[in-house]
Amino acid sequence: MRYRLLGPSGLRVSELCLGTMTFGEDWGWGADKATSQQIFSRFAEAGGNFIDTSNNYTNGTSERYVGECIAAERDRYVVATKYTLRLDSSNPADINNGGNSRKSMLRSVENSLRRLNTDYVDLLYLHMWDFTTPLVEVMQAANQLIAAGKVLYFAFSDTPAWVVSHALGLAEAHGWARPVALQLPYSLRSRDVERAEIPMANTHQLAVLAWGVLGGGVLTGKYSQPDDRPRRESDVAAPDIALGEAVMAIARASGRSPAQVAINWVRQQPGNIIPILGCRSLAQLDDNLGCLDVVLSPDHLDQLGAIAPFTLGFPYRFLHSAHVRKLIFGETFALLDR
Ligand SMILES: NC(=O)c1ccc[n+]([C@@H]2O[C@H](COP(=O)([O-])OP(=O)(O)OC[C@H]3O[C@@H](n4cnc5c(N)ncnc54)[C@H](OP(=O)(O)O)[C@@H]3O)[C@@H](O)[C@H]2O)c1
Structure with a gap:
């Protein structure tokens, strides 16, 4: 494992981030507690220090498991969590539960700190832009949390390029801490962010945290084969199945697994791109960590781009x-x- 700076910050993070949306069985397709802990330990043994969770993943179970995993060596890890989304258990009539407001952010972070059993998070993401909250309010509230030491760095996820670039301008004009990263869906199955979000992030030296690099598992080609094991998606469209088969063909030609090929296609795109690995078993993590010693040839990159x-x-x-x-x-x- 190698390390890099998180965008324009001085924070040192592993070149792969561990996603923990699969920590907990609350959503029907995650890992139990023992498996989640094994996945975490294996990632840490491989040198990983960058962990991604959210207030709402598996209804809070993900943050609780991560809290237990980091407890013995809290400061060694860079823990990222997110605010914006409501928990399934929240009162559906509570209008201020969720969203990007200051109230939502401050309450969410307090609850995340409790579940994570820590007194600070390294990185707080605004999870999804709500198209209603004034951006100045978001930036002031994030800086309030940074000043209080509860949050060390702030970033955006699933937010249009024009909003993030406006936030960067506000930070510069007011002397506020600037956003350091942008988390986005990016894979051979989802390239929309190549239009505006990735060029914007690269222009401003933001780190790009790529989620869904395996297209939820579809790019491993497993949806074209009969398989009794539980899978996340129940209905995959024919073009996506064909995409998985094409990745499998290039994987066979390059002597690597389809997951390693799909992850490396993302890793070898221009910019400071860090894939977030999503795994529900140790075997999947081991396979995915194998991407670290893969370099796809220009020919294979072109073939993948073409499919x-x-x-x-x-x-x-x-x-x-x-x-x-x-x-x-x-x-x-x-x-x-x-
Ligand atoms: N910001 C956001 O809005 C957002 C959204 C989604 C995710 N995320 C973050 O990104 C992380 C990763 O996202 P993701 O889970 O959607 O990523 P993904 O890598 O596209 O999909 C992961 C899924 O693929 C399957 N898989 C993983 N490795 C495999 C392998 N080697 N062989 C075969 N199948 C394999 C597993 O599902 P099955 O075993 O069920 O098939 C696994 O749960 C999450 O944990 C979360 O931290 C962020």
Whole structure:
């Protein structure tokens, strides 16, 4: 395992992050407590120090298990949690439960600290942008938690590029702690973030935490084979099954497992990208950790890109077209070092 800085911060994190949405059986497709602890220990033995959870994962069980796993060596770990989503057990009529507001953030963090049995979280994410809360309120509240020492760094997850870049501008203008990372769905099954979110993150040196790198397991090709073992998805569309089969074919050609190929396609894209591993068993974790000694050839990267094509759409396709280039640069485009 190697380490890198978390975006523009001085925080040192492992090049793989351990996702813990599978810690606990509350949602029907996770691991029991003993298996969750084994997964955590194996990740730590491999050198992993970066752990991802959320206030709502498995209705709070994930944070409780993580709290037990880190207890003996709390400071060794970089623990990230999130606020925004309601717990299943919360009162459905409670209108301020959930969302991006200051009230939601402060209450959620207090509850997370209790479940994690710690007095600080290393990284707090706004989990999902709610399109209603003023961004200034979010940034002030995050800085309040940072000043109180309850949160060390702040970041966004599942938030449009324009919101995050506005937050960066606010932080700079007010001298506030700036967001350090952006957590996004990114895989051969989900490339939408290549349009705006990843270029924005790379421009501002934010770390990109990629979730769903195996497309929920679909990219391992297992949905095209009969298998009695429990799986997360019940109904996978034919194009996604074909995508899994194509990854399997390249895995066979490169002598690696499909999971290692799918994870490395993400790892080898430009930027400070850290995949979040999701596993429900030790065998899956071992397979996935094997990605650390894989380097996909340019040919295999091209083949993988070609099986998961996507279109940039407006404005990118328009602005990158030969027609517009000629309108802007005339015959000089090729002469310019960009
Ligand atoms: N910010 C967000 O909105 C957000 C959303 C989702 C997740 N996350 C974070 O990202 C983490 C990972 O997300 P994810 O679980 O969706 O990732 P994923 O890697 O796409 O899917 C993980 C699932 O794939 C299957 N799997 C894993 N390794 C495998 C292997 N080697 N061979 C075959 N199957 C394998 C397992 O499911 P089965 O055994 O059930 O098939 C496992 O639960 C989460 O734990 C969470 O921390 C964040």
